[in-house]
Amino acid sequence: MKQFLRQLFSLILTPLESGTEPYAYKPSHRKILIVVSCLFIFLATTVFVMAQGQDAGYYFPVIIFGVVGFTGLVVGICGEDRAVAKLWGSTK
Numbered sequence: 001m002k003q004f005l006r007q008l009f010s011l012i013l014t015p016l017e018s019g020t021e022p023y024a025y026k027p028s029h030r031k032i033l034i035v036v037s038c039l040f041i042f043l044a045t046t047v048f049v050m051a052q053g054q055d056a057g058y059y060f061p062v063i064i065f066g067v068v069g070f071t072g073l074v075v076g077i078c079g080e081d082r083a084v085a086k087l088w089g090s091t092k
Contacts, residue, residue: 013080017083024090025085033084033087037068
C-alpha cells in the first residue's frame with residue numbers, strides 16, 4: 001500500500017527526496033510534521049465550514065492551509081527521511 005501511495009504522490013516526493021547532501025533527521029521530526037499537518041488541515045476545514053455563504057475570498061486560506069497540510073501529511077506518511085529533513089530545513 002505504501003509503495004502505491006509513493007507512486008501516486010511521486011510528483012511531491014521526488015523533488016524532496018533527491019540530492020546527495022548530508023541531512024539531519026530525528027524520528028520526532030516525522031511525528032511533529034504529521035501533527036502540524038493535521039492542525040493545518042483542521043484549520044482549513046474550520047475556515048471552510050465557517051465561511052459557508054460568505055465572500056469567495058475566504059477560500060484563499062482554505063486552499064493554502066489545505067495544500068500545506070496535505071503536502072505535510074504525504075511527506076510524513078510516505079516520504080523518506082531525506083524528504084522530512086528537507087521540509088524541516090535540516091539539510092547541511
